[in-house]
Structure formats: C-alpha cells, structure tokens
Amino acid sequence: MADKDAVIRAQKTASKDGGKIAASAGMESNIERVNREFQEKSALKAAKDLGLSYINIGKTPLNPDVLKLVDFEMAKEGRIIAFFRVGKKLRAAVESPNNPKTKTAIKDLTERGFEVGLTLASAAGIDEALKTYQDIKTYEKPKIIETVEEKAMNTYEKEIKILSDLPEKLDLVTAEEALNLLNIGAMKTAASDIHYEPQEKGVAVRLRIDGVLHKVFELDAAMFAKISGQIKYEAGMRLNVNSIPQDGRYVFNYNEKKIAVRVSSIPTPYGEAFVCRFLVGGNSIMSLQELGFTGKSLAILEQAGNINNGMILCCGPTGSGKTTTLYSILNKMNTPENKIITLEDPVEFYIKGVTQSQIDEKHGYNFGEGLKAVLRQDPDIVMLGEIRDLQTAETAARAALTGHILLSTLHTNSAVETIPRLVNIGLPAFMIAPAINTIIAQRLVRRVCKCAKLRDISPSEKAEMEKIADVKIPQQLLKAGNCKDCSSTGYKGRTVIAETLILSVAMKDLILKNAPLADLSAQAKKEGMVTMQEDGIAKVIAGVTTLEEVHRVISVQGSQA
C-alpha cells in the first residue's frame, strides 16, 4: 500500500511539474533531477574539501564572449568553462583541477595574460555548459560577415569579377563565407536575384541581371547542401523541412549598406530550388526622367501629381518596374499636407513621411482586407501593391470615387487592355469609367553598354519600324558588344518603354457603352497616345537600347491597334 501511495504521490508531483508530459516521463525526469541534485551536492562537498568555490554551471547564464576565451576544443578536452571576466581576471569552472588537460588550458590562459580563478562544477554541469557552447558555436550569427566582406572586397576583388571561378573559391571557405561570396558576387554584377536550380546532376546557379537570367556556374550537390542550409538558417526557414515551399528573409552588409534578401524555396524532384531576391532599393527614389519616361508619357505623369482623386494604374508583367514608377509618382505627391498610406508585398523601399504597411496573407491581412483597414486611417493617397480580385478592385474604385487618390498595379499587357481586365474581374463599367484617371503600361528594356557597335539595318527591320513609327529610320542601328564593364552582357542598366493613357470623356463614354478593345485602342491613338511600340522604336533610334531588346519584351509586329 505504501509503495502504491508513493507512486501516486510521484505521479502527482510529476504532473504538477511536467504539465502535459505523461506521468511516467515525468517520473523519469524526477529521477534524473534527483541524480543531478546528488551530483551537485557531491561537487559542492568536493569543492569544500579542495578549498575551492563551487558553481552550478549548468544553471549559470553564459556569456558567449567570455566562453570563447577558451577555444571550444580545448574547453571540451580540458572540461573547463570560462564564465566570468573583469579585465584580465577570469573565473573558470572545472570538473577537476588536477586533470592534465585542464592544466594545459589554464596554462594557455595564463600565457595570454589572464589571472585565472578556479571554481569547481559537477561533470553533468560541465556537460550542459559545453552543450550550450556547442549551440552558440553552431547557431550564433558569425561576425564573419563584416570580415568576409572586407576580405572579399579586397582579396577576391578581381576573382569575383569572373563569376565562373567562384565555385573553386567556395570549396575553400565555410558555409557563411560561401553564401557571402555569392551575395557579393551578385551585388557586384548588379544582379537582382540569385536562382539555385537543382537538376539531375548538380545545381545550376543563375543570376538575373537587368531582368535577364544568366547561368553563371554549377555547384555540386555537397557544396549546394552547405549553401542551401546556410540560406535556410539565415532566412529563418525550417532547416529540417524540405518537402513544402517556404519563405524567409535575411540581411547582409554590402558597402556599408544593409541589403535585405527575400528567399523562397520550392521542393523539386532533385532537391529544394531557391530564389533569393535582393531588395536593394537604391539610394533614393528615381525621378520619372531617370526611370526613362520621355515625351508625352512624361508630361502626363508630371501632371498626375496634381490630381485630386481617382485611380492611377500601372500595368505590365512581373518585373516590369511598375512599383518603381508608382514610388516615383508617390514621391511627387509626398507633401506634409497629404496623408499617404501604402499596402505592399513586400515593402521594397522606405519613403520618409509615408505610412507603409506590409500585407501578411498567412494572417488574413491581404490586399482586400488591408485596404479596408487603410481607408479607416483617413488617408488622402493610398498605394495598393496589386489589384487581383473583385473585392480589392471594388474597394479601390470606391475609394477613388470618394475623394481619394489610389495608385495600384495590374498584370495587363497594354494600357487599354486594363479596361476589359477590370470588367472581367467583375467591376461594373459604371464604376470603372469615373474611377480611373490615368493608366500607364510599361516594360523594362536594357540600356546598351558603351561597348555597343553599329550595324546595318535589314530591309524587314526598316519596314517594321516604318510601320510603327512615323519617323525617319536610320541606316544603322546599335548592336550589343561586350566588355568588362557590362560583364560581357552588352547591356548596363535599364530604362522603361511605356504608354500612358488619360481617360478622356470620350473614352469614358466608350467604356460605359462596353465598347470592344479595338474601339478603345483606336480612340487612344486618335487622342495621340504614344504606344509602347512607338516608345521602344524611338529609344532604339535614340541609341538607348537595341531592336533585339525591344523585341524581347514586346511583340512589335503584333501591335494591338
């Protein structure tokens, strides 16, 4: 009976201490605890016998900087934990002061000028402290980031220019250093993304430079495992999960600037594929001229800053610079009299004086719900990352109709195509027509590098250009060259080609009548809209870009009109 009562008592204690832990497991940990208490009591007694102080080192908070005064391997071998330091005075916990390896560690400290005071600890306590030390060593963000950067900027300066040599360098360094070298290599080539793509054999590494992917090299599986682990760790992704998509974010230093990296992974048959996007943001918001807007588009957008209400929509595929254009317009509207709130995914650039909010789909804070919340904050101007469903479109249109200025983006090909797109989403024409003020459609083309050369124009090219633009076509056009400056890509930097449409009364009438796309296009041309094709041809003739580049981003011959 007495035994049974003891078990019940033990279970009660266990459930009180262990919460939801099963009673049996609780009992085991109770036994462990009694054992540990016994060890600590023994250590305390031994300390008295030796005339030393005692510490329960397993329960003592450890300072990593002090811990590291004794190298991990030496601490492990010598069963010694440095735990307190004032100047050159150091206290260390040891399991046995007479252990020869402990003596070696103490001698090492003394030789480095430390005055070492010893404190006795239990074997279990030393084990626990070593475990902590090991964890710190494994998981602590290494300060190496700065030093590697310096090293990379100096020692690897030349080598990094030849990106294909990078895998050899990666073999020689730690995972942290390897990832840093990749980051720095990407920054040096002005890449916006690094893509890691596992294949049947090896992993392709591609960089997106000025919007175009370039395969730079391949990594073997072992090297990639090292780097992908580091990416996941730094981005706060779950290391032991590789069968579902994940996303995360990390920051590194480059040229005294903090560069945020947005990471996403998806599982593939050959391992996890990663895309790391650099959220560089630049030093300041670029003006519309700097972005490449010219002529009529520029004139219209310069005026857009003066409107009192209505929607300004910027359209184009992913990566066509829509958000950058909206930032530029928003910046013109950014005065102390205006309250501006943005709703973005992610916030790519911080603007002083603007309240910027990041959507969080996982917690129901999406564009639709977020916009309602933003409107309750009494803004004058709202920038909404994207319109992709009816709820968001309706709320946005209503805001525009009730005295707000609303800027947003849409994934449509041309300015006029935005109208039928909104109709298809379900927004009624009677809301579209009065709500929209201006529509911009744009693409980004690469600027030719100074190494570009002239070439003769072909008859078909001449015919094509004449068909689009009512201007004198030159006999020669630029073609991409190659030099060190452009990493042999032939291009450096980007510029927009754009078309900008202001919704006139006539255009609004056509929308209300549900006029077909062709009629809307014809009306836009009649009102003198310079099309994206025309803008592209003008920039080819001006020697800003090449005809090949314009062809890459828009179908010139398949003109929408």
Ligand SMILES: [Zn+2]
């Ligand atoms: Zn060049």
